[in-house]
Amino acid sequence: MTRIPVFVVGGYLGAGKTTFINECLNRGLRNAAIIVNDFGEINIDASIISARHGDTLELSNGCVCCSIGTSLADTLFTILDRPTPPDMIIIEASGVADPASVAAYTHLQGLVLAGIIVMVDAMNALETARNPLLVAAFERQVRAAHLVALSKTDIAAPTMTSESRDLVTSLNPGAAIVAVDALALADLVVDHPASGHDSTVPPRTDGSAVSAFTSRVHRFATPPSLDVLREFLESLPQNAVRAKGAVETSDGTVVLVHKSGRHITTTPTSLAPTGLVIISTG
Amino acid sequence: MTKSHQQTSSDVIYTARIIRTANPSRPTGAAIAVRDGRVLCVGTLEECQSWGITNVDRRFEGKVLTAGFVEAHSHVMAGMFHQIPYVGWFRRRMPNGEWVDGVRSTAELAERIAAIAASTPQGESIIVAGFDPIYLDTERLSRHHLDEATTSHPVFVFHASGHLATVNSFTLQKYDIGPNHPAPGVGFDDDGTPNGELREPAAMGLARDEFRAIGRVVFDPATLVQFGASMRNAGITTATDLGSTTHMTVDGFERMKKTVASDDFPVRAVVATRVVGSPSDMNAVVDRILECRKDSGDKLLFPIVKLVLDGSIQGFTAVIEWPKYYTGDDHGLFLVPPEQVVDFLRPFHVAGIGIHCHCNGSTTSQVFIDAIEVLLRESSWPDHRHTVTHAQLMTPAQMRKARNLGMSANFFVNHVYYWGDQHRDVTVGPDRAHGMNACGTADRIGLQFSFHTDAPVTPPGHLHTMWCAVNRLTASGKVLGENERISVDRAFHAATIDAAYQLHLDHVVGSLEVGKFADMTVLEADPYEVAPETIRDIEIWGTVVGGVPHPNPAAK
Numbered sequence: 001m002t003r004i005p006v007f008v009v010g011g012y013l014g015a016g017k018t019t020f021i022n023e024c025l026n027r028g029l030r031n032a033a034i035i036v037n038d039f040g041e042i043n044i045d046a047s048i049i050s051a052r053h054g055d056t057l058e059l060s061n062g063c064v065c066c067s068i069g070t071s072l073a074d075t076l077f078t079i080l081d082r083p084t085p086p087d088m089i090i091i092e093a094s095g096v097a098d099p100a101s102v103a104a105y106t107h108l109q110g111l112v113l114a115g116i117i118v119m120v121d122a123m124n125a126l127e128t129a130r131n132p133l134l135v136a137a138f139e140r141q142v143r144a145a146h147l148v149a150l151s152k153t154d155i156a157a158p159t160m161t162s163e164s165r166d167l168v169t170s171l172n173p174g175a176a177i178v179a180v181d182a183l184a185l186a187d188l189v190v191d192h193p194a195s196g197h198d199s200t201v202p203p204r205t206d207g208s209a210v211s212a213f214t215s216r217v218h219r220f221a222t223p224p225s226l227d228v229l230r231e232f233l234e235s236l237p238q239n240a241v242r243a244k245g246a247v248e249t250s251d252g253t254v255v256l257v258h259k260s261g262r263h264i265t266t267t268p269t270s271l272a273p274t275g276l277v278i279i280s281t282g
Numbered sequence: 283m284t285k286s287h288q289q290t291s292s293d294v295i296y297t298a299r300i301i302r303t304a305n306p307s308r309p310t311g312a313a314i315a316v317r318d319g320r321v322l323c324v325g326t327l328e329e330c331q332s333w334g335i336t337n338v339d340r341r342f343e344g345k346v347l348t349a350g351f352v353e354a355h356s357h358v359m360a361g362m363f364h365q366i367p368y369v370g371w372f373r374r375r376m377p378n379g380e381w382v383d384g385v386r387s388t389a390e391l392a393e394r395i396a397a398i399a400a401s402t403p404q405g406e407s408i409i410v411a412g413f414d415p416i417y418l419d420t421e422r423l424s425r426h427h428l429d430e431a432t433t434s435h436p437v438f439v440f441h442a443s444g445h446l447a448t449v450n451s452f453t454l455q456k457y458d459i460g461p462n463h464p465a466p467g468v469g470f471d472d473d474g475t476p477n478g479e480l481r482e483p484a485a486m487g488l489a490r491d492e493f494r495a496i497g498r499v500v501f502d503p504a505t506l507v508q509f510g511a512s513m514r515n516a517g518i519t520t521a522t523d524l525g526s527t528t529h530m531t532v533d534g535f536e537r538m539k540k541t542v543a544s545d546d547f548p549v550r551a552v553v554a555t556r557v558v559g560s561p562s563d564m565n566a567v568v569d570r571i572l573e574c575r576k577d578s579g580d581k582l583l584f585p586i587v588k589l590v591l592d593g594s595i596q597g598f599t600a601v602i603e604w605p606k607y608y609t610g611d612d613h614g615l616f617l618v619p620p621e622q623v624v625d626f627l628r629p630f631h632v633a634g635i636g637i638h639c640h641c642n643g644s645t646t647s648q649v650f651i652d653a654i655e656v657l658l659r660e661s662s663w664p665d666h667r668h669t670v671t672h673a674q675l676m677t678p679a680q681m682r683k684a685r686n687l688g689m690s691a692n693f694f695v696n697h698v699y700y701w702g703d704q705h706r707d708v709t710v711g712p713d714r715a716h717g718m719n720a721c722g723t724a725d726r727i728g729l730q731f732s733f734h735t736d737a738p739v740t741p742p743g744h745l746h747t748m749w750c751a752v753n754r755l756t757a758s759g760k761v762l763g764e765n766e767r768i769s770v771d772r773a774f775h776a777a778t779i780d781a782a783y784q785l786h787l788d789h790v791v792g793s794l795e796v797g798k799f800a801d802m803t804v805l806e807a808d809p810y811e812v813a814p815e816t817i818r819d820i821e822i823w824g825t826v827v828g829g830v831p832h833p834n835p836a837a838k
Contacts, residue, residue: 013619039563054531070527070558073487074497095619100466104484107465109457133620133645136612 003112003267004080005258006089007189010099010141011119012128016151016182017092018042020119023186024090031062033079033086037094039067062086068094072105080110088114090189096137100144112267115242115260117189118145118175119182122156125164142171146261147188147241153179176241176261178281184212188242188260188279217245218276225250226266233257233264236278245276289337293317294829295330298342300808304349304778304793313338314347316800319828324794341831345823346808348774349793350519350801351744352781354552354692355638355671355734358523360742361508362411362499369394370412370442374741377508379515379836385413387420388427391439395431404434407492412738414442416596416704417757423448424471425478438492442739445597447486447493448478457488501528506541506551514548515834516743517822519801520782520791521549524638524671525556525588529574530567542582548825548832550581550801552785554638557589561625568633580799581828585786586636588671589626590617591646595674595709596701600643602675608711614643623653631657636786637668638692644675651684658687669784671734674718675710678727681720685729690784693719695733695750696740698763702756715762721751721776722766732781744777748809749818751776770810770817800829 009017018041021034025044036042039055042065051058055067064086069075072091079089089111093102099116106113118141121128128138142148148168153161161179168177178185224232226249233243236259243259246269256269257276294316301311303324315322315330323330327338364377369385376382385391391413398408415423428437428450437450454460454476461474467485469477480486486493499505513521528534542551555571557564567587574584593599593615598607601614618626630637637654641647647670654668666688670676673691676684684691697705697719706715717723724731733747740746751773754763768776782792791801806821824833 013622037560039559041560041562067559067563070556071483071497073483073493077487077490077494094617095622096616098615101482101484104466104482105487107463107484108487109490133616133649136614137616137619 001110002256002269003110004085004087004089005114005256005265006091006106006111007114007260008091008093008099008103008106008116009119010093010097010102010116010144011095012121012124012134012138012141013095014124015119015121016149016185017119019182020185021090021092023183024190025059025063027186027190028061029063029190031087033089034063034065035068035072035075035089035091036065037068037092068092072102073108076105076108076111080108085110098137098140098144100140103144112258112265113263114258114265115146115263116144117147117149117185117260118142119149119151119185120164120168121152122150122161122164122179123152125167126160129167139171142168142175145172145175146263147176147178148172149182149185150177150179151181154181174262176238178212178241180212187213213279213281215277215279218278220247223248223250223252226255229255229257229266230264233259237280239282240278240280242279243276246271246274247276248273289335290317292319292829293322293335293337295327295335295338296342296347296826297327297338297340298347299344300346301794302346302348302774302808302810303795304775305795314794314800314802316829319800319830321794321796321798321800323796342804346805347802347826348805348809349778349803350791350825350827351517351777351803352520352732352785352787352792353513353518353734353737353742353744354522354669354732354781354784355524355694356513356521356737356742358506358509358526359500360512360737361505361510362738363512364504364508365499365502366409366411366440366496367394367398368412369410369439371414371417372741374412375512375515377511377515379834387418388423389420391423392427392431395428395437399432399435402435407436407438407495408432409438409440409492409495411440411496412442413439413448416701425449425451425454425476428478436489436492438489440496443594443597445482447480447489449480449489449492450478453489453492454478457490459488501534503537503541506538507547510547510549510551512737512742514825514832515822515836516741517745517803517805517825518742519549519803519825519827520552520785520787521742522552522554522785524554525590526553527556527558529553529555529584530570535574539578539582543579545830547581548827550583550791550799550827552583552585552787554586554588555584557587557626557630561622564626564629568629568635571635572633580790583785583787586638587630588638588640589623590640591623591650592616592641592643595642596704598709600675601645602643602710603645603648607709609708614645616646620649623649624656627653628657628660631663631666631668632661634663636666636784638671638784639669640672641670642672642674644677644680647673647676647680651680651687651689654687654689655683664688667730667784667786672736675714676720678720678723681724681727681729685727690730690732691724692781692784693721693724693731693733694736695719695721695747696735698750698754699746699757700740702762703758703760706756706762717763717766720763720766721768721772722763725768725772730780730783732776732784734781743822745809745820745822746818748773748777749815752814752817755815770814774809800826802826804831
């Protein structure tokens with residue numbers, strides 16, 4: 001059975017979750033379901049809204065956007081029941097939610113966790129971590145992350161950025177940390193694995209031509225066994241923060257690979273093999 | 283004779299052994315005259331008859347009529363036990379008025395389920411609810427006990443806490459939940475095979491069909507019907523569904539309106555809109571509430587909203603102040619970011635919609651009280667009556683501040699009985715446990731308060747809350763917080779007019795006064811006269827709503 005990859009995006013208020021999701025939509029994300037906490041903040045070009053019922057928006061690019069509602073399980077079941085289930089689901093956790101609790105829902109039948117991305121605002125992280133009301137939620141969020149996006153490093157003082165990075169590392173030594181803003185972070189999620197890095201993808205809205213990341217496509221000389229594939233993924237250098245793609249394996253089946261930080265999933269897929277896109281920092 | 287003395291066809295006088303009005307100006311009467319569903323006169327029979335009414339109904343002659351009880355914090359899910367068999371520890375009255383005995387062991391639970399299985403086609407799901415293992419001395423419920431009941435049906439036992447389900451082996455196989463299943467919340471035996479426990483909705487959802495069936499019950503109009511019946515049987519005449527989203531769609535609202543408008547529907551339903559989403563969504567919620575208010579009649583009311591700020595004390599998810607929990611790990615969790623509370627609530631405050639905020643912990647009570655202070659500095663509304671609901675660990679200082687701000691507290695006083703022993707020994711320890719749901723302190727400080735059952739979390743009915751507030755006895759029979767005990771009279775007002783006040787409805791319900799709805803609770807004995815420790819045992823005949831009797835079908 002194929003399973004839909006799910007990204008959970010967490011982080012405290014102001015870290016850039018909504019900007020990230022808006023950017024994903026603007027950058028040509030297709031056939032994805034996006035479950036947001038902040039429905040009112042989502043900025044969708046009215047011309048691509050093809051239908052609206054209740055708290056669900058259908059977009060002409062095949063995406064569907066809905067609010068988390070009172071029950072995430074029900075929201076996910078409703079998405080799974082759609083005549084054409086999405087290729088990907090992105091869940092925006094609330095500013096105080098524990099992303100690990102949200103990610104627990106990806107064990108529901110038909111889903112698989114592609115990764116937990118937690119956005120940490122380098123301008124405010126240290127203060128949030130000192131606030132007695134917020135520290136517990138902040139620490140839970142950072143500890144749950146496979147990949148931490150340290151945002152606002154372009155405006156934060158360098159000492160703030162480095163102290164924030166140290167704080168994240170002390171809370172979660174295993175997480176991959178990328179110092180990118182919400183717009184650049186979309187590079188890690190948007191491209192459909194079937195298309196590799198697609199030159200038709202619209203440019204980032206900040207106008208910068210160059211990604212904060214470098215990417216390459218790896219093709220195996222002979223289809224690897226699942227074990228070999230997994231070993232390969234685990235042996236990638238630490239700056240290879242993300243990998244994705246549909247890979248043919250030695251038994252003839254194709255598996256969909258998602259690697260976010262150290263989190264790796266391989267699930268059977270009906271997609272044609274694409275090779276493995278490996279995205280690295282620096 | 284003036285026009286008002288001419289009897290109309292709906293005029294009726296009910297006589298009773300005594301009528302308790304909850305109006306201290308005229309606290310008792312022997313007869314009540316009703317015209318057009320409203321109180322025309324409470325007093326002697328002669329006083330009532332002086333209005334020119336000859337139609338005297340003596341059916342309540344030997345009974346006690348009180349101002350109808352008002353429940354300001356319950357949930358429509360209290361009607362669920364009509365569709366989903368009840369298997370809790372305490373005996374409980376079902377919507378049809380019948381009592382169901384409590385389940386006192388895992389073996390007894392298996393017997394109950396086996397009996398259901400005997401009349402259920404193979405393969406069809408068996409879902410039961412309300413199981414409460416906190417009181418069981420026997421070993422922890424697992425699939426092994428449920429497999430004794432049936433191996434040919436999926437079984438799903440939904441626990442009273444709402445946070446846990448236990449399933450049988452058939453269910454585990456149906457959903458391929460095998461050894462080392464990676465989902466957090468799946469419980470295992472020592473040998474690594476799943477033991478049938480599914481903790482929290484993420485894991486309960488693995489049993490998709492059964493979990494969804496429970497979720498669908500909320501929106502089923504039959505559940506609302508049974509909610510009304512359960513409340514009637516418990517003597518409640520105005521009942522709140524605290525935290526609803528059903529009316530947010532036009533279809534949902536119309537279904538609800540049709541159900542409630544029926545003459546058979548026995549309670550006034552207060553629908554408190556659940557505040558969920560993001561602050562930017564809230565103006566639309568305000569508009570929707572104002573729209574619903576226009577056209578809902580006098581039995582379906584939308585005076586308030588509800589925001590949930592934290593979890594539960596017994597689940598260790600309430601956010602509490604130093605020194606935090608007595609034993610166990612602190613999982614305190616804000617459900618909305620504390621700095622967004624003001625933004626969430628501002629549109630309601632400005633629009634004149636009351637706010638009830640779920641705060642079990644003392645930290646969350648403080649965050650809510652502080653938020654209301656900010657809103658009041660921004661925008662004056664002296665009569666807001668915003669209410670801390672649950673308010674279980676509210677401190678005296680918080681109560682004084684809430685009083686000064688014009689706020690109210692709605693205490694979950696039933697906790698003293700149902701979980702008081704656990705609070706003293708496990709969750710918050712002996713000192714703070716005595717001061718939980720501190721009705722006595724609130725009374726001394728002068729903080730306006732009511733109390734609630736949170737049905738279905740505890741069974742509906744204010745005789746039990748009054749009994750708790752008056753006696754403060756735990757399930758093991760110990761007094762918890764003797765200085766928090768209040769008088770029967772004080773408790774009666776908390777259960778009637780003071781609850782109505784928190785709902786902004788004290789001009790129409792909550793006491794028997796001229797012009798207000800003729801809503802009454804019909805009892806077989808007088809709570810003021812029975813021994814205080816027997817208040818909860820008083821038989822309830824049923825209710826009168828808008829002058830119309832609604833008997834509990836199972837009452838004598």
